Amino acid sequence: MEAMVKNQRQETMIERLERALVLSAYTVARHGTTYAAYIDRLERELKIARRDDAIERSWRILRTYSLKHYVNVRRILGAQLR
Numbered sequence: 001m002e003a004m005v006k007n008q009r010q011e012t013m014i015e016r017l018e019r020a021l022v023l024s025a026y027t028v029a030r031h032g033t034t035y036a037a038y039i040d041r042l043e044r045e046l047k048i049a050r051r052d053d054a055i056e057r058s059w060r061i062l063r064t065y066s067l068k069h070y071v072n073v074r075r076i077l078g079a080q081l082r
Contacts, residue, residue, distance in 0.1 A: 013049055014046065014049050014050060014053070017042055017045055017046040017049055018046065021039065021042040021043065021046060024038040024039045024042055025039060062077075
């Protein structure tokens with residue numbers, strides 16, 4: 001249950017960062033490059049938030065293992081790799 005709550009919080013953070021990035025892009029387009037540093041920072045934070053997502057990390061690990069060891073992880077787990 002705790003993992004589910006944490007994952008929901010993570011998704012919410014990603015959504016919030018995406019929204020903030022759009023608003024920052026609008027601000028820069030409207031008012032000039034004075035605010036461009038906000039875009040840079042938000043893009044970095046969004047990249048980190050996406051990288052730290054447990055589900056995405058899990059799929060990366062499974063894909064890597066599957067390729068490295070010639071194992072069909074999809075068949076074993078009964079799931080589709082993205």
